[in-house]
Amino acid sequence: MYEEQTIPWWKNAIGYQIYPKSFQDTNHDGIGDLNGIRQRLPYLKELGIDFVWLNPIYASPNVDNGYDISDYQAINPEYGTMAEMVDLIKEAHAHGIKIIMDLVINHTSDQHPWFQEALKGPDNPYHDYYIWADGTQKPNEWESIFGGSIWQEVPSLKKQYLHVFAKEQPDLNWENKQMRQDLYKMIRWWLDLGIDGFRIDAISHIKKSSWDTKPQADWAFSPFTNVAGIDVYLTELGQIFKEYDIVTVGEASGVTAEQAPEWVGENGYFNMIFEFEHISLWKREKQDTIDVIALKKALSHWQKQLDYGKGWNALYMENHDVPRSVSVFGNDQPVYRQKAATALATMYLLLQGTPFIYQGQELGMTNMTFTDLDQLDDVTAKQQIEELRKLEDSGERNLEILELMSSISRDNSRTPMQWSTEENAGFSTAEPWLVVNPNYEEINVAAQLKQPNSILSYYKQLIQLRKNRAVFVTGHYHDYLLDDPKVYVYERFLGTERMLVVVNLTKDAAEIDLPAAISGQSWTLVIDNHSVEGANSEHELQLTQHQKTMALAPYEARVYHMNQRVKETFNEKIR
Known part of the structure; x- marks a missing residue:
């Protein structure tokens, strides 16, 4: 350590x-x-x-x-x-x-004592803790992140307060x-x-x-x-x-x-x-x-x-x-x-x-x-359901909404x-x-x-690997093959220590051509997610300096450590 x-x-x-x-x-x-x-x-x-x-x-x-x-x-x-x-x-x-x-x-809740005091009017010192616009006309058409207008009218004050999220979440006035x-x-x-x-x-x-x-x-x-x-x-x-x-x-x-x-x-x-x-x-x-x-x-x-x-x-x-x-x-x-x-x-x-x-x-x-719209609790989900129901209220539409909510x-x-x-x-x-x-x-x-x-x-095992190798904490980052549609390849390096991460992010088998900076070195597999023996068994399987390609199974992930200690650090080489 x-x-x-x-x-x-x-x-x-x-x-x-x-x-x-x-x-x-x-x-x-x-x-x-x-x-x-x-x-x-x-x-x-x-x-x-x-x-x-x-x-x-x-x-x-x-x-x-x-x-x-x-x-x-x-x-x-x-x-x-x-x-x-x-x-x-x-x-x-x-x-x-x-x-x-x-x-x-x-923001706070509209039940917070500050806002309750703010509702008493402009003479109350807490009124300016929130953001207000005079009159009943909205000062703009800004949209709340949760949907609808960002403004909520308070008829008794003939004013409106601003809420970036739900109307029950009035925004605080940071200028105060x-x-x-x-x-x-x-x-x-x-x-x-x-x-x-x-x-x-x-x-x-x-x-x-x-x-x-x-x-x-x-x-x-x-x-x-x-x-x-x-x-x-x-x-x-x-x-x-x-x-x-x-x-x-x-x-x-x-x-x-x-x-x-x-x-x-x-x-x-x-x-x-x-x-x-x-x-x-x-x-x-x-x-x-x-x-x-x-x-x-x-x-x-x-x-x-x-x-x-x-x-x-x-x-x-x-x-x-x-x-x-x-x-x-x-x-x-x-x-x-x-x-x-x-x-x-x-x-x-x-x-x-x-x-x-x-x-x-x-x-x-x-x-x-x-399986039922009543199972949903989130305030944004309920608002989305309400808007979607307005478009077409039918049992078939409810099934479509359920399918959508199960995704988003x-x-x-x-x-x-x-x-x-x-x-x-x-x-x-x-x-x-x-x-x-x-x-x-x-x-x-x-x-x-x-x-x-x-x-x-x-x-x-991944957590322990990260904690036990300084390169994963303070090491630098270098990527390869960013335009490959399946595989993410990157290095973490610190001084002469180099770790290689290779991950297939798809359900299809993949094969990549190894860049020269990788294929010209010898690597030992440290951890992988496909091994029958267990992911942290320090396999003898190596990526040799003569290997030009790598084949990966669906969603296969491998992490390698470079075997030899080169005189020139990778940091110096790529910068």
């Missing part, structure tokens, strides 16, 4: 995102809770997790599943108490696991200095309580353009996404974070790879950001499979823009806002699922950056085939965690708040813990 203290702790860490409502229920009400997370800490430790990101657990009316906060310094009773939160932090730390929380400071100071006080309160950082929600939306700004032709949300002048607020916020030894991850919609060094460079606002370039590719219409070339180029673009000390990536393939990765980037058919899930894991976990695993991803959990709904990633074959997948003894995917009988933790070649086992 190399010296970890030479780099910030979060660069050598593996993150795990928990959606508390769906993780583990211990009080038998069908809703996950803080004690359920405590109960599963040993599982996370064994997996190799270093920090956990919790989706919102604050007091909330739950219009948007906790992203509408009514009290920043209170725990939603359905998850537990503040005392239990403190116990979770302490117990996680005892296991060597840090806790980071979701920080939602673009006192509002910002109140937020900073709250942030320090949580950090002083002992948490280890934040994932900062929707932070690229806190600055808005002037009301007469027209949206870009291909981007309806441009007037309130990464708007010029946002740096003033982000710099001020970043100074608070720099007072603590924490990790900060910004959700940065609209931030390009070229702009990223301003956000996550040496003097950036955050340690890393979640970008949207690669994760949005599944949304493209009329495609049965992912565009492999587009995926590779998106990932490679961010790798290159932040390499050589220019910044740091946050690596992810799933979260609570997107469908399951094996279903949209891979293949969830039983014959392919195990290989597709492990191929995707190999592809992204060994890139430069801090990897995040979303709960159940390490099992290959899949999208849900919903955010509820796909929010179904309960699949722990075992027990009732409700071992998540709860009560009826869960959201339907359990019926494939839990085949896909669950208990079963995969017993299988040496399971997806879970492979994730553990």
